[in-house]
Amino acid sequence: MNCRSEVLEVSVEGRQVEEAMLAVLHTVLLHRSTGKFHYKKEGTYSIGTVGTQDVDCDFIDFTYVRVSSDELDRALRKVVGEFKDALRNSGGDGLGQMSLEFYQKKKSRWPFSDECIPWEVWTVKVHVVALATEQERQICREKVGEKLCEKIINIVEVMNRHEYLPKMPTQSEVDNVFDTGLRDVQPYLYKISFQITDALGTSVTTTMRRLIKDTLAL
Amino acid sequence: METDLNSQDRKDLDKFIKFFALKTVQVIVQARLGEKICTRSSSSPTGSDWFNLAIKDIPEVTHEAKKALAGQLPAVGRSMCVEISLKTSEGDSMELEIWCLEMNEKCDKEIKVSYTVYNRLSLLLKSLLAITRVTPAYRLSRKQGHEFVILYRIYFGEVQLNGLGEGFQTVRVGTVGTPVGTITLSCAYRINLAFMSTRTAGEDTGVTYPSVEDSQEVCTTSFSTSPPSQCVFTVTKAHFQTPTPVVTDTLRVPVAGLAFSHQLSSSRLSYQPAALGVGSADLAYPVVFAAGLNATHPHQLMVPGKEGGIALAPNQPTHGAQADQERLALYTPSDGAHCMATPSSSEDTETVSNSSEGRASPHDVLETIFVRKVGAFVNKPINQVTLTSLDIPFAMFAPKNLELEDADPMVNPPESPETESPLQGSLHSDGSSGGSNSNAHDDFVMIDFKPAFSKDDILPMDLGTFYREFQNPPQLSSLSIDIGAQSMAEDLDSLQEKLAVHEKNVREFDAFVETLQ
Numbered sequence: 064m065n066c067r068s069e070v071l072e073v074s075v076e077g078r079q080v081e082e083a084m085l086a087v088l089h090t091v092l093l094h095r096s097t098g099k100f101h102y103k104k105e106g107t108y109s110i111g112t113v114g115t116q117d118v119d120c121d122f123i124d125f126t127y128v129r130v131s132s133d134e135l136d137r138a139l140r141k142v143v144g145e146f147k148d149a150l151r152n153s154g155g156d157g158l159g160q161m162s163l164e165f166y167q168k169k170k171s172r173w174p175f176s177d178e179c180i181p182w183e184v185w186t187v188k189v190h191v192v193a194l195a196t197e198q199e200r201q202i203c204r205e206k207v208g209e210k211l212c213e214k215i216i217n218i219v220e221v222m223n224r225h226e227y228l229p230k231m232p233t234q235s236e237v238d239n240v241f242d243t244g245l246r247d248v249q250p251y252l253y254k255i256s257f258q259i260t261d262a263l264g265t266s267v268t269t270t271m272r273r274l275i276k277d278t279l280a281l
Numbered sequence: 282m283e284t285d286l287n288s289q290d291r292k293d294l295d296k297f298i299k300f301f302a303l304k305t306v307q308v309i310v311q312a313r314l315g316e317k318i319c320t321r322s323s324s325s326p327t328g329s330d331w332f333n334l335a336i337k338d339i340p341e342v343t344h345e346a347k348k349a350l351a352g353q354l355p356a357v358g359r360s361m362c363v364e365i366s367l368k369t370s371e372g373d374s375m376e377l378e379i380w381c382l383e384m385n386e387k388c389d390k391e392i393k394v395s396y397t398v399y400n401r402l403s404l405l406l407k408s409l410l411a412i413t414r415v416t417p418a419y420r421l422s423r424k425q426g427h428e429f430v431i432l433y434r435i436y437f438g439e440v441q442l443n444g445l446g447e448g449f450q451t452v453r454v455g456t457v458g459t460p461v462g463t464i465t466l467s468c469a470y471r472i473n474l475a476f477m478s479t480r481t482a483g484e485d486t487g488v489t490y491p492s493v494e495d496s497q498e499v500c501t502t503s504f505s506t507s508p509p510s511q512c513v514f515t516v517t518k519a520h521f522q523t524p525t526p527v528v529t530d531t532l533r534v535p536v537a538g539l540a541f542s543h544q545l546s547s548s549r550l551s552y553q554p555a556a557l558g559v560g561s562a563d564l565a566y567p568v569v570f571a572a573g574l575n576a577t578h579p580h581q582l583m584v585p586g587k588e589g590g591i592a593l594a595p596n597q598p599t600h601g602a603q604a605d606q607e608r609l610a611l612y613t614p615s616d617g618a619h620c621m622a623t624p625s626s627s628e629d630t631e632t633v634s635n636s637s638e639g640r641a642s643p644h645d646v647l648e649t650i651f652v653r654k655v656g657a658f659v660n661k662p663i664n665q666v667t668l669t670s671l672d673i674p675f676a677m678f679a680p681k682n683l684e685l686e687d688a689d690p691m692v693n694p695p696e697s698p699e700t701e702s703p704l705q706g707s708l709h710s711d712g713s714s715g716g717s718n719s720n721a722h723d724d725f726v727m728i729d730f731k732p733a734f735s736k737d738d739i740l741p742m743d744l745g746t747f748y749r750e751f752q753n754p755p756q757l758s759s760l761s762i763d764i765g766a767q768s769m770a771e772d773l774d775s776l777q778e779k780l781a782v783h784e785k786n787v788r789e790f791d792a793f794v795e796t797l798q
Contacts, residue, residue: 093407098333099324112327114320114335115410126419128410131322131335212415216452219408223455225401247322 066181069221071214072188075123076203077157080150080189082120084143086211087187087218088163088255089118089129092139094222095165095183096130096250100241102234113248124208127215132248139255146257150191157191158260165251167229168239177239179254182227185218290394294459297394298354300331301402302361302382305409305466306346306435307336309363309380312413313422313431332403342433349435355384357462362441364434365418370427376444377418377431378470383440385465389458401457405466408455416452416470426743446473 075083098111114131129136143161150159163185169178194200229251232240241249311318320335330336346361355361360383368374392398413419422431442449454466732744783790 090411093411094404098322098326101326109326110333111325112323112330112333112335114322115407116319117317117414119317124420126317126414126423128414131320215411215415219411219454222404223408223453225404225457231396247324 067183067226070186070188071217073210074190074192075207076194076200077191079122079207080147080191081143082123083207083211084161084187085139086125086127087214088139090127090215090218091163091185092250093128093130096248099249100237106233124204125211130248132245134245135248142255149259153259159258160186160188161255161257162186163253163255165253168252182229294394294461295354297399297402302350302355303343303346304331304336304406305382306363307338307342308406308409309413310342310433312419313365313433315422315425332406334403334406345435349437355382357384357386359438360440362436366432367421367429368432369429376471378416378468379440379442379445380468381440383465384462387463388460390460392458392460398457398459405455405457409466412452412454416468418470442469445469445471448473
């Protein structure tokens with residue numbers, strides 16, 4: 064099975080990095096989350112309800128919709144915050160990217176660990192610009208808002224192609240497809256990583272990989 | 282359409298489509314209410330949340346949707362449309378968007394109804410939630426209130442896109458194939474926000490609807506999506522005319538799919554009374570210079586500071602405001618002949634401050650420096666130019682004797698800090714109301730004050746209105762020195778007693794604190 068890959072690029076001011084990334088990641092996860100599964104006898108299951116909420120950005124003229132799950136929001140904010148700090152500390156040209164990868168687990172026999180097979184990867188490339196005047200910042204607020212609108216439309220377009228999605232699993236397999244660790248929603252298994260690029264375009268810092276369960280354990 | 286669908290699947294599919302249509306309408310209308318929407322996730326299925334999404338049902342909206350559908354379902358040639366329009370308090374209206382739920386003939390016979398179609402419809406609703414926040418009308422709807430409201434109308438039949446003006450854009454939300462056809466959800470939205478009045482002489486004012494000649498199923502009801510209290514129009518024909526640039530800031534609204542900013546000169550949202558022959562000075566809306574302004578001061582701006590107690594009404598955008606520079610720009614002269622130059626293009630987002638003739642007194646004589654204001658607190662002085670060399674609107678009205686002496690106080694603000702608080706202003710009001718400017722008879726034009734960091738969701742009164750209304754409160758008695766000193770002495774004396782009392786009640790306080798945790 065081929066892994067679907069989508070790349071988005073944004074140019075933002077430093078203080079807009081977090082909100083822009085959260086907007087994109089939350090929009091993707093909105094489409095890739097379901098309600099909690101409740102398996103019944105005879106192999107059937109019912110699905111919980113996913114709530115949504117609007118989030119106004121403070122530094123961008125933009126509002127996005129996210130899943131109403133504080134746990135999920137906290138996890139994303141944590142990793143986006145780390146990305147933002149890494150960007151700031153890198154001292155490079157302000158180039159970096161975050162990857163949101165959806166994967167399935169395939170059980171392997173001992174001593175081999177489970178295999179993670181990605182089926183969709185969203186990469187958001189960020190270019191941080193430095194602005195000198197208030198006028199430029201005001202323009203940037205609006206322009207970045209417009210750009211994010213385009214990105215949301217792009218994301219929705221991809222989502223509605225109805226391409227490969229993992230099959231709905233049985234109860235024993237559900238943890239191989241979905242992240243069942245959250246209390247209120249159930250996204251597909253995902254991991255988020257990021258890279259900072261230096262001026263030469265090579266990857267400098269190591270890629271950080273986190274599983275959502277690790278993040279929640281903290 | 283002949284299908285191999287069994288009756289149970291057919292029934293399920295019809296039910297899914299019906300409820301999908303109803304939920305679609307709810308999502309669209311709720312997204313235009315002007316408020317942030319928030320619903321909770323629930324891990325336990327309630328059985329009443331269609332498509333596993335928590336979307337509240339506003340009864341009125343459901344009722345109207347059902348009325349429009351009249352027991353039918355979207356089918357080929359019969360689409361369900363939700364029209365979103367804007368209506369000003371003057372009665373002018375403009376269609377902003379048409380959301381269409383259509384069905385075409387392309388069938389997917391293999392698809393499983395109760396599982397795949399249902400899940401895909403759920404995904405489509407999520408996409409709709411996301412897309413309703415990115416079209417231009419969303420930001421407009423978040424600002425609705427005194428000057429304009431957003432309305433919706435549901436109709437069933439042929440899609441009518443004529444009211445959207447030229448060059449409207451379309452965004453497709455998504456499609457879902459079913460055994461009886463493919464469901465498509467899309468939005469056509471206006472990008473040309475030039476606001477032409479829909480009123481003509483002798484005609485009743487009101488919202489005009491696109492003519493729908495064919496279908497008998499058309500529902501022509503229009504409902505306001507904002508609380509009635511917000512529909513009050515606050516402009517009065519007086520000195521302190523509140524200019525109401527109806528939807529001026531929409532000119533900067535992000536237009537999805539287009540990486541540009543509106544060139545105001547071509548697509549401004551300006552009221553054009555000349556077309557209607559309504560060019561008198563009595564034109565109150567959205568014209569700034571209405572009756573009450575005398576001829577010598579046709580376009581004065583609010584002067585900060587000197588008048589004591591009057592908070593600065595910036596005509597430049599404040600932090601966080603959405604492109605308020607256009608607010609300054611959108612007034613037409615009372616003769617309706619000339620729309621103000623509003624050079625707010627993307628490369629040139631500047632407003633030209635007008636000189637405030639008539640306000641200048643001799644000591645205000647300064648060099649005629651016109652500063653272009655863009656952001657809050659940003660002054661970018663440009664070379665000296667004279668009044669006549671710049672394309673200043675209403676230059677012809679500028680009193681000639683003040684031509685070179687005029688200085689825009691906004692351009693060269695007084696030494697005091699630009700944003701003095703209303704309280705500070707009022708405290709000094711006694712001393713400065715005499716003021717060096719004899720401006721008791723001067724006419725003001727109040728630019729809509731958009732305070733920094735204010736959010737418009739404090740309804741029904743926004744921060745700017747609050748500021749204006751409470752700008753000159755009486756001085757607090759506790760601020761006068763004598764009374765202050767007295768009360769201080771008394772406070773100190775009674776401190777011991779108060780402490781003793783509180784110590785006695787320590788347990789009650791602790792219990793209270795615990796209830797808070």
